[in-house]
Amino acid sequence: MRRVVCNGERLVVREVTEDDVTALHAIYGDPAATQHVPFAPRSLPEVAGLVDDAMEAAAAEPRRLYVLAVIDAGRHNVIGVARLRVEAEHPHSAEIGFGLHRDQWGRGIGTDLVRLLLSFGFKQLGLHRIWGARSPANLPAQLAMLTAGMVEEGRIRHHVHTPHGWRDSIAHSAIEGEWTER
Numbered sequence: 001m002r003r004v005v006c007n008g009e010r011l012v013v014r015e016v017t018e019d020d021v022t023a024l025h026a027i028y029g030d031p032a033a034t035q036h037v038p039f040a041p042r043s044l045p046e047v048a049g050l051v052d053d054a055m056e057a058a059a060a061e062p063r064r065l066y067v068l069a070v071i072d073a074g075r076h077n078v079i080g081v082a083r084l085r086v087e088a089e090h091p092h093s094a095e096i097g098f099g100l101h102r103d104q105w106g107r108g109i110g111t112d113l114v115r116l117l118l119s120f121g122f123k124q125l126g127l128h129r130i131w132g133a134r135s136p137a138n139l140p141a142q143l144a145m146l147t148a149g150m151v152e153e154g155r156i157r158h159h160v161h162t163p164h165g166w167r168d169s170i171a172h173s174a175i176e177g178e179w180t181e182r
């Protein structure tokens with residue numbers, strides 16, 4: 001299994017491990033950080049289960065799922081989580097998701113993270129298309145993806161089921177040729 005590490009200026013993304021469970025729970029278990037995602041805040045055992053699943057998926061061949069811890073390059077602590085899932089039927093394409101601990105918001109780190117995920121997907125994985133879906137109300141995610149070069153594609157009606165009912169998503173994407181020219 002190839003262990004993923006991808007370095008940016010302020011951030012590093014790398015494989016999640018059991019040691020990350022508490023730091024990831026500070027994000028997945030936070031009502032503020034999960035307000036725009038389709039699931040309720042996760043408990044610590046649920047996050048431990050997600051990490052187990054992620055490590056199992058990392059060993060799959062072919063590999064489809066990358067769950068990555070986001071590390072502050074200077075302080076070396078876990079400040080976020082990112083996912084990239086290669087589509088089984090369309091392996092040139094992958095969906096990304098990302099979240100940061102709330103004390104990191106509003107300093108451009110989310111935008112840097114999206115850029116790093118695009119770089120990882122296009123350069124290291126050789127993908128052609130990378131897309132992400134956000135809640136229509138998620139302005140920081142919208143701006144982070146737009147600034148990083150992911151254009152808005154349109155609305156996916158009733159894309160996800162949330163604890164509050166069906167929710168539309170707005171899809172963003174980047175295409176390899178367009179992105180590398182930026």
Ligand SMILES: CC(C)(COP(=O)(O)OP(=O)(O)OC[C@H]1O[C@@H](n2cnc3c(N)ncnc32)[C@H](O)[C@@H]1OP(=O)(O)O)[C@@H](O)C(=O)NCCC(=O)NCCS
Nearest residue numbers: 098099100105106107108109110111134140141143144147
């Ligand atoms: C989405 C998320 C990663 C963005 O991270 P971030 O580090 O705060 O984003 P940035 O600082 O790069 O800001 C991105 C843009 O949003 C703007 N922004 C950030 N927080 C904002 C807020 N609360 N209200 C309005 N605009 C905001 C910034 O000004 C910036 O705009 P610009 O590019 O025009 O300057 C972060 O809000 C988060 O972790 N949210 C919870 C999880 C989540 O919703 N994930 C996305 C699922 S699709």
